[in-house]
Amino acid sequence: MKLLGLETIDVAGVASRVYSFAKAPEEAHERVLVTGGPGAGKTRLLETIIAAREVLVTGQRSMSQDSFIQPEHDTSKVILSWQLTAEEQATIGAPRPAVTTEIIFCREEDDPEEVRMSFLLERYAHNDETPKFEYFSERRRLDVGGGEASLDEEEQRYLRTDPSPRKFSWLPIFIDRLQDEPRQAARFASSIERFSPSCSYDTKRHMFTSRGRVLRSLHELSASEADAVIFSATAALVGLSNSIVLVDRPELHGIDPARALSGLSGLGVDNQLILATSSRTFAAGFDGAIVDLDRDAASNRGQG
Template sequence: MKIKRLISNGFRGLPDRTFDFTSPRTGAPADIVVVTGPSGSGKTSLLEAIIAAKEDVGPYGLKRSSNDFVRPGEAAAKVRVDWVLSQEERARVGATGVELSSESIFAPNLFSSIDHDPSLVALLGEYDVDPAVSKVEYFHANRRIPRGGAPSIATLGVPEAERLARLTQDDAKYALVSQYIAEANLGLHDKGGTRGAERLAEAFGRLCRTRQLAGVEQVGRAIVPRFADARGTVVGLEGLSDTAKQALLFAVTFLRSGIEGSLVLIDTPELHIPEPEVGAFVAALARMGLDNQLVLATGSPGVVAGNPDALVVPMS
């Protein structure tokens, strides 16, 4: 699924305007949409408007208060989204058209929204880590791999719990990074073979130039990942730089969540990435899955400079 256009009225943090996500060259939704502008211009709010509209149609999580979305001084907020579906998506949910539109109204005293197209409800509400199932994934601005701690509902690997956590800002959704690396190296994600570990090493290598995945090691009862640099120095997860941890977070999430043909929302893709490298980092993210649409909220000039084919949406 991809977004062709979003129209906002009265949404908190956003101007009342139309946001066109189509490529001028092809007329189709752009594969990389770079939302730019100074701090406070509404970049994050645009991602939040996408999430709010999507959740109103087909929710992954619990319903949020409409007060979170209505601009102060306004009685209500409205978000219209024009969605473009792939042939596989149309066949899976029984949609008759390539394009479907949703209109969501948020108001403090409105308890039920507009009836939406049933096929769009089915598509946007479906969550499964199977790559054949398209989905919406959100990387929030202060994301990090959490340290240890007791498992929470978002870290148990239970499909319903995974679904509830995907569009939140809870770092617990990244807490199974080490476990996934161990499982991949044990062949648990490819029926006993080694391809899962190879895919993960390749994905991490595309995003991180200073370290490579060097396998796993048993420490007590735990199986922990190991990473090596060009000199052969080996460290564990906590020994990685913040830049390498970001690369690992993205690599594992793309593979673990099966992000293919999906809408990927990334706030501050440059987080912990040196400015000279951020353009190449985003380009590598765009190659991580087939037929994804990346919508990036960024203040980094390097994102635009390193991705000349991206559609730039200025907020001011």
């Protein structure tokens, strides 16, 4: 499952227009970069995708979704276009790989297409075969405080699009259990190597090292190393493949852009990455779709 793009109509904080992630009518780019300066609406676009997906799954409107409606309007609309795999097509009886769903904030609408897509999006299991929607917000941080979250699927499923900094409170218990999960440990270790030139995880001794120095606790990780741990642990725990992965500011904690792209691309098989950043370094030579919100805003002003 991938996103071919979306169209927004009267959504607060987002220009009403089509945002294309497609390289062909029924084929989406595996990498999408949303760029623009501060305040251009990069985070808001990611939030809009997530909010529309939540309405599609739950069929319910929440107070937070009211914030996506412009004050002068009673409703707003998001049209999501999806690229499905052959298995997903067969599951819901879709005649073509491209499927469109229409989400209206402020009221519910039952449509056969939406019901079928809701079934696909509701599926959840900790394996690489089950597609997921994963959101790494700009508020992400390594949470090693109290109140650890469970690793159980039923609790984890509600964290996938959670923007809260407490989303990763399960990390300490995940690290502790790696010694009993050799496959997860190996995946976790190789993923960290792609992200970080300084940090590694020893799967035999079950400990972290940074520039050759053994770390006694997660507190000793640098900011970029901690970000590598967050990305890698998530992929190893939930089985992050065949999924849509949204990342706000992949450069947030200082990971080198080339390493960030390598690490994110290696989280799993056949993922679609949708990245939002103001960093022009990411845009230079980027292999995929680029949605430049600054350029689009300037073009709209020129037309006006």
